[in-house]
Amino acid sequence: xxxxxxxxxxxxxxxxxxLIATSVLIALFLNGLPWEGVxxxxxxxxxxxxxxxxxxxxxxxxxxxxxxxxxxxxxVADASLFGQHALxxxxxxxxxxxxxxxxxxxxxxQQTTQVFGILALTYVVYAMVYWQVNGYVMWAYxxxxxxxxxxxxxxxxxxxxxxxxxxxxx
Amino acid sequence: MDNTQSFTFFNRGPSSAVRLVFFIVLSxxxxxxxxxxxxxxxxxxxxxxxxSPIQRLAxxxxxxxxxxxxxxxxxxxxxxxxxSLHQQHAKDAAQLSRMLALQxxxxxxxxxxxxxxxxxxxxxSAEIVYAxxxxxxxxxxxxxxxxxxxxxxxxxxxxxxxxxxxxRVYPWLSEVTLITEKDHTVPVQVLRNGLRTVxxxxxxxxxxxxxxxxxSSDVQNGDLLVTSSIDGIYPPGIPVAKVINIERxxxxxxxRVICLPVAGVDKYRQLLILSGLPVLPKRPAEEPVVAPHxxxxxxxx
Numbered sequence: 001x002x003x004x005x006x007x008x009x010x011x012x013x014x015x016x017x018x019l020i021a022t023s024v025l026i027a028l029f030l031n032g033l034p035w036e037g038v039x040x041x042x043x044x045x046x047x048x049x050x051x052x053x054x055x056x057x058x059x060x061x062x063x064x065x066x067x068x069x070x071x072x073x074x075x076v077a078d079a080s081l082f083g084q085h086a087l088x089x090x091x092x093x094x095x096x097x098x099x100x101x102x103x104x105x106x107x108x109x110q111q112t113t114q115v116f117g118i119l120a121l122t123y124v125v126y127a128m129v130y131w132q133v134n135g136y137v138m139w140a141y142x143x144x145x146x147x148x149x150x151x152x153x154x155x156x157x158x159x160x161x162x163x164x165x166x167x168x169x170x
Numbered sequence: 171m172d173n174t175q176s177f178t179f180f181n182r183g184p185s186s187a188v189r190l191v192f193f194i195v196l197s198x199x200x201x202x203x204x205x206x207x208x209x210x211x212x213x214x215x216x217x218x219x220x221x222s223p224i225q226r227l228a229x230x231x232x233x234x235x236x237x238x239x240x241x242x243x244x245x246x247x248x249x250x251x252x253x254s255l256h257q258q259h260a261k262d263a264a265q266l267s268r269m270l271a272l273q274x275x276x277x278x279x280x281x282x283x284x285x286x287x288x289x290x291x292x293x294x295s296a297e298i299v300y301a302x303x304x305x306x307x308x309x310x311x312x313x314x315x316x317x318x319x320x321x322x323x324x325x326x327x328x329x330x331x332x333x334x335x336x337x338r339v340y341p342w343l344s345e346v347t348l349i350t351e352k353d354h355t356v357p358v359q360v361l362r363n364g365l366r367t368v369x370x371x372x373x374x375x376x377x378x379x380x381x382x383x384x385x386s387s388d389v390q391n392g393d394l395l396v397t398s399s400i401d402g403i404y405p406p407g408i409p410v411a412k413v414i415n416i417e418r419x420x421x422x423x424x425x426r427v428i429c430l431p432v433a434g435v436d437k438y439r440q441l442l443i444l445s446g447l448p449v450l451p452k453r454p455a456e457e458p459v460v461a462p463h464x465x466x467x468x469x470x471x
Contacts, residue, residue, distance in 0.1 A: 025224060032228030034300060064189040068197070076217040077225060079309065079338065079345055082210045083200030090193040097186050133205055136352065138373075 015058055015163055023050050023159070024070060032077060041140045044148035047074055048092055048122055049155055052115065055096025056103055057159075067093035081133060088126040092118060108153055116149040211338070215316075218340045229300050291405055293442040294318065296326075299343060308351040308373065310334075311343045312441060320344045323403060325444045331409035331432035332356060332397060333441055346441070349410065349431060350378065358410050359398040363388055366398050369411055369429060378411045380427035385418045389427055405444060409433075 027046035035043045051070060054062035071086030078085065095118035103111065123145040131137045184192075204210050296312040314320050316339055324336045326346050334354075338345040349356055352373030359366045365388060369378050383389060393413040399406035411429035418425045 028221070028224050029228050032225045032300070034229065034232040036301065059186075064186060064193050068193045071197075073217065073221055076214055077221045079307075081201050082204035082214065083197035087194060087197035087201070090190060090197060094186060094190045129201065134352075136373075 015061070017061075019159075019162055020054055020058075020062060023054075027051075028070075028073065028077065031074070041143050042147050043144055044151045045119075045122075045144055046148075046151070048089065048119060049148050049151045051089055052092055052096045052099075052118060053152075053155055053159060055093045056099040059097045059100045062093075063097065064090055064093040067096075081129065084126060084129050087129065088122045091125055092122045095121065108156075112149060112152055115152045116145070119145050119148050214338075215340045218343070222340075222343065225300060291444045293444055296344075296441050296443055298439045298441065308348040308354075308371070309337070310346050310348065312346055312443075313343065314443065315340045315342045315344050317342055319445075320443065321445075325404055327408060327442050327444065328433045328440070329442070330434065331411075332404060333433045335403065336443070349433075350374065350376070356404060356410055357398045357401045358395040360389060361394040361396050362390070365389070366400070367395075369395055376430065378429040378431055380413075380429065381424065383425045383427055384423070385420070385425050387425065389413055389416060389425070391416060394432070395429060 024047070027050040030046040031043070047070060051062065051067050055067065067089040068086045071089035072083070074080075074085035074089070075082055099111075099114055099118065102114065106114065120142075123142055127137050127141055200210065294314065296314040296318075298310045299313050301310045312326075320336055320339050322336055322339055326333045326335060332349055334346045334348040334351075336344045337347045347354055348371070349369070350371045350373070352371055354371040356369050357366070358369050367380055367383060370381055372379050380389070380395075391413055394409055395411045395413070397404040397406055397408045397410055409432040411431050413427060414430050415428040416425055417427075
């Protein structure tokens, strides 16, 4: 196996369990804010982006099992079908873990393209389940996929800063 | 320590592909059970206890904003509100006294004709805690659940008309499906001529539609649709919708009738929940034709 110098040293930094748990709780909170009308359509899926971030950066800490569990909680919060979010987030986590190996070689632009692909898959799976059960799909739903992708870069910066603080303190 | 994560020095359990397949199968199984048999409602209500603190917290910014708004109400608007409420009250009082007289008269006539009496229903008030954050659905959650003896199927209305129906009950919350939810149906009749029909939700907060109305049917713009009560769920005579647009195109067998819900389906926070509705005699048994399909989920006929 050839050794590749990581372009992105952030991957190597430690991360606390508290940070992971807090970020997931905050994401659930943000998803639960009273979004309405157009804003609801444009709302990014914060939970999905946060889970993808952790799966891509710390696949040994946050993996498919945890994503599935968070998905079940999201199902309860949204009163969607039991397992609908869980299925989507399972695929998301798998995509994130696959992304982990490539993340080191990619710059932000390339990363964003990959992230869009994974999120699009997640959204398509969720919508397909809905379509199977209810027989129709709202196309505007997929707008959320774009806004979620746009969230990837700022989220990365925030987490980098949060982890930097911890490194500095130590 | 660089790059050690790529090597498998230690046993980390099954590979991610195996986990992926396992969790996909598990999710599919859960979805199947939930959609087909609805066995998981108790699990859901247990888990909702875990999630509801976050959800309650998420309503806080909105509530604070509202309270801040309440704080800065001008005296001018309060005076105006008070005045219009007084006028409304005077009008309502006159109507109420007339209604009492009519009720007496009606009761008397009912007794004379020995018809079964229309049962009175009890109302409980509840407040919307939050609206569901799913683009596909038109549902809200209210602050009364099993603790207040809520039951799935109870009718929810505001002071002007029908808002929806309780479809799921949690320990401290209930889920209300609004009449504007796509394919939600309410049996109604046109107040003007008693024409019976069914009003469908359009999946849009502001619209309802009447389907399968023949072009020749007697529906006019401005007609009020009230519940017909033939379903045994909605009590009779409560306003549901007003017809706002009718398109009669000879190319189609049915007219396109668009209605506006009478109740402020997505406006107010306070709602009324009806209970103690009359129980209809059981339907005669039918030949089983098709197995129940998940599409017919909330329709209790």
